[in-house]
Amino acid sequence: MRPFSVLTGPATLLPAKNIDTDIILPAHHLKVLTRRGLGGAAFHTYRFAPDGGVLKNSPFNRPDGLVAPIIIAGENFGCGSSREHASWALDDFGVRVIISPRFADIFSGNAFKNGLLLIELPQSAIDSLVAAGTEHITIDLAAQTVSTPGWGSIVFEIDPFRKSCLLGGLDEIALTERLTAEILTFERAHEERAAWIRPKLRQ
Numbered sequence: 623m624r625p626f627s628v629l630t631g632p633a634t635l636l637p638a639k640n641i642d643t644d645i646i647l648p649a650h651h652l653k654v655l656t657r658r659g660l661g662g663a664a665f666h667t668y669r670f671a672p673d674g675g676v677l678k679n680s681p682f683n684r685p686d687g688l689v690a691p692i693i694i695a696g697e698n699f700g701c702g703s704s705r706e707h708a709s710w711a712l713d714d715f716g717v718r719v720i721i722s723p724r725f726a727d728i729f730s731g732n733a734f735k736n737g738l739l740l741i742e743l744p745q746s747a748i749d750s751l752v753a754a755g756t757e758h759i760t761i762d763l764a765a766q767t768v769s770t771p772g773w774g775s776i777v778f779e780i781d782p783f784r785k786s787c788l789l790g791g792l793d794e795i796a797l798t799e800r801l802t803a804e805i806l807t808f809e810r811a812h813e814e815r816a817a818w819i820r821p822k823l824r825q
Contacts, residue, residue, distance in 0.1 A: 623737035625791030626763050629718055633692035633756040634681050641695060642702030643729065647711040660707060661714030689716035692759055694748060697722065700729025709736040719761050721748060721768065734784050735793060741768060741778045751776075763789055
């Protein structure tokens with residue numbers, strides 16, 4: 623996954639509570655096995671009318687046509703089903719950070735494994751951040767700060783292991799690959815100790 627260091631950009635405001643995974647990625651878009659292209663369906667009911675027309679008043683349809691890389695969401699974001707496709711869609715859509723008072727547990731795990739930074743802040747801090755303006759928010763993962771020019775900054779907490787993985791762009795596969803030498807050493811030693819496990823080829 624992509625390493626995360628510092629990000630500066632605008633935020634989409636989504637203050638409603640309990641935004642579930644079916645809103646993030648509606649179920650009828652779960653007909654694919656890859657991540658590619660799912661971003662086009664992210665928040666589909668928020669972005670498009672039933673006839674397919676673009677909703678001009680949608681918080682996601684910015685006048686400049688760009689996708690804000692940050693979402694400021696209400697409490698319990700990502701609840702509902704455990705579909706990992708929701709995290710795939712957010713990443714493919716261009717979202718890299720979500721700020722909320724609280725995230726659903728399974729979604730939080732899926733988001734981390736797909737390189738999304740989830741930041742939990744008290745609602746009072748989020749309200750102050752929004753009041754100061756959301757067009758130029760800077761997220762510094764190493765310093766663990768959220769800041770804006772007219773507001774200052776606030777420190778957020780994050781699990782040290784998750785922080786290290788996000789900074790290094792290390793998913794579970796990459797973490798395993800870092801141990802390749804140790805794994806090969808173990809396998810060779812194990813074959814010598816238990817050679818009977820490997821069947822002998824017929825002569």
